[in-house]
Amino acid sequence: MAKLVINDIEEKNRIAPEIYGHFSEHLGRCIYEGLYVGEKSDIPNVNGMRKDVVEALKEIDVPVLRWPGGCFADEYHWKDGIGDKSKRKKIINTHWGGVVEDNSFGTHEYFELCKQLGCKTYINGNLGSGTVQEMSEWVEYMTFKGVSPMAELRKKNGHEEPWKVDYFGVGNENWGCGGNMTPDFYANMYRRYQTYVRNYDPEKPIQKVCCGANVDDYHWTKHVLNTCYDHTPEQLHGFMDHISLHYYVHPEGWDIKGSATDFSEECWYKTLKKALYMDTLINRHSSIIDQYDPDKKVGLSVDEWGTWFTCEPGTNPGFLYQQNTMRDALVAGITLNIFNKHCDRVKMACIAQMVNVLQAVILTEGEKMIKTPTYYVFHMYRHHQGAKLLESSLSGINEIGECEWIVPEITESVSKKDDIVTITLNNLSATDKKDLDISFVTGKEYEVVEANIVTSSDMHAHNTFDSPEVVKEITFKNYKTVKNGLKVTIPACSVVEIRVR
Template sequence: MTRADHLTAIIDLDLPGPRISRHVYGHFAEHLGRCIYGGFWVGEDSDVPNVRGIRSDVVDALRALQIPNLRWPGGCFADDYHWRDGIGPRDQRPRMVNSHWGDVVEDNSFGTHEFMDLCELLGAEPYVSGNVGSGTVREMSEWVEYLTRADDSPMAALRRGNGRDEPWRVPFWGIGNEAWGCGGNLRAEQFASLARQYATYVRDHGDNTVYRIAAGADSDDLHWTEALMRSFDQAGLGQSPAAPFQALSLHYYTMTGSWSAKGSATQFTTDEWYLALARAAHMETLLQRHSTVMDRYDPQRNVGLVVDEWGTWWDVEPGTNPGFLYQQNTLRDALVASTHLDAFHRHADRVVMTNIAQTVNVLQAMLLTDPDSGALVLTPTYHVYEMSTGHHDADALAVHLKDVPAVETASKELPLVSASASTRGDTALVSISHLDAAESRTLVVDLRGREVTAHTARVLTADRVDAHNTPDALDRVAPRPHDDAVRPHPRGLEVTLPPASFVTLSLTLA
């Protein structure tokens, strides 16, 4: 490990950069394990407090995050999902097999109307992932019409017959999911042509303008991104009616092992702590590489990059269904999230949306619902999102880190401090992730260009790097004030960074 006695972060408060879309803080809810059933949806007859079958405490917790959008119904599930099976009276809906996740039978009681009701309760914009893998162009086109058309068209009439008079607003539409894998096992050029065809029939109805997102690459597959970008009509790239879609996606998951043995969520060594964070830092490289490919065809950056699946993927908790992907969420997951968000902020000119996987009870969840006690657990990752709401729709500020120590891992060298910042009006927010598992450090935050008239600080940390919250210990990892660790400095502020911590500085500017 390299060391540094003097650690500095230089921020020019008067030089705002690209806008950080609030949609970078988006979420993902798939029909997988207990994310929908037992997470969001408990049914109207449940003893758990609910609104029309949707769990009330889950809605309240997510509203506190100012959740901007929610992606549904998948994921791999999306390319097995036929939307007509999920409308009409619930007791008359056909059942289906969820072959991807646990091979369980679902009753389709949570469908289009329930999802749109959930989005309205959350105050979130819907991101619907359409079925390319096993669906048809007509099926997808009619779903858009059903959701968004206001007149007496056949699909609008069908919607009214199912109890919804006014159309919904659906701003985001996914053209397939993981078409290189569970979404059809297609070749890049094959999907590029298919995506153009499907996108043509995802039409704007009335005043609903759809932002079409083509299923993009897996991790380092630059060829996939190249094929999609090459498929654009150069005369109308990204913004005109000639453009087939306005964005493409990217998926990347963090783990310390292989796909067959991903590593434990709660039992890990110090080396595995650093390895996980180093692999999370690979997101920065992916954004740079895919953006470079996109720049060849779109130097004005009209086409967005949507990282609509990312996060940690560990082995499931012992004793749980392997197909339900239920894992605990520790301080390590929180710092994986915070360092990802730093990378997204730095690439705000290309990254228009991201969706962490997933919202409730699956993978790197915001929330865990205990099936025995009924308790709702806010995870450490949830707290990172809550502490970061000040970045929503704020202008990115470059953070220049100097003399940052690093540690060597089996994956790559890992700098032990990550940071990002943004400004909006007369405020600024600075996020600092300190990744050293054992030592505290002092950071000088060199603030230039505008006067800071007041500041507050918060910290998220714990006494163990594997600390996590449970129904019996809801606040083992929770934010607390950190003002006593921040001191005036001739160049700005000096802040103590505890080991394994996420610190935010909220600044009031003159």
């Protein structure tokens, strides 16, 4: 019999809300049409931001939003995106689709969006093609309250008070699109540039994010940290607060990727197996970081993650627009459970991307908007934000799958906040339900206060603009309360949340 034992005595590390963060880049229809339609649009908006999208995102408690990239960040020159919109510089977005970028969404618009969402801010600076002065002046423009050229320019452009920058990324993917740098070269550039990311308000310090590795490039992590930690003060607080990691799931490989909606059962398991690889990546990168930061003061920020399939037929291949099925829901559930369990080191993560790009939580088409299966997983998992992780262990779990793509039947994570225990479960089987006994170490009796599920009998199930509720979050009823726990039957191809008190 499969069993889940929860240690409800000892609370472990706090699950940082920022683990449930999102990423928005000037890419395809993520910002334009997705988040921002402009003040004059017929689509209902508040200061240019789509009302329907913002309201939907508020329901999942978005904790932090990363912007403006991505690869776009290291060719973004922030002064192009301020001031009179009719006079802003138009450029070609050479990374994504070769379309005209009119810079109508810039610094002021980003902070307006974060204000509407009620989330923290994560700005990614231009190290690849920008100067130290440019980065320094941007920080001054955004955060300096006193008398200075950049503060005066901000006021001239209509914002008297400075904003709060919670996180600042010093470059992005500098091993690739951000400059094709070696780890030692980037690390020295990081040391230099971060010096000028000033904390103008000591009570509102900016947390600095160093560009970490692509997938399993442990050489990058080792050499960046070795150079960054060479000849630095013992107290590194404020020098490096996070180091990033990027990992995308490509079931058929980088070149082919594969369809988002037309896939075999073998590909289902292949995708989930690759999603589980996140655990290996975090363990191995963390073991390197531990050598330099044994006290875990530097957070691992997985600020780009998700599925990456071949774009939808008939769409601009540079826009990376893909559908979102139950397979994506399982990838989200698996990955978020992994982040929860590594909350001692993982302090932030940003799914890529928020709207209309890659594993989006929302898709739009003109005035229409749909929530994807991934959206509903984030909605259920929002209860983990800020909670304390509880130790949990599975037994009696079989391995399933095809060929070399073998995965466990169930993955889980458990947390506690305000006397409520939140249990999130994933059934990775495409075909078979699973019975599970849940018990608690203390032997206390718990009552279920809420239980929800995202599931379908068809692993390809997804929402469309004609049928927007094929997959949605519904009440979960396949459980019964027993002495010291629960008996649960988890349907195949499902993500479940059970909250008890």
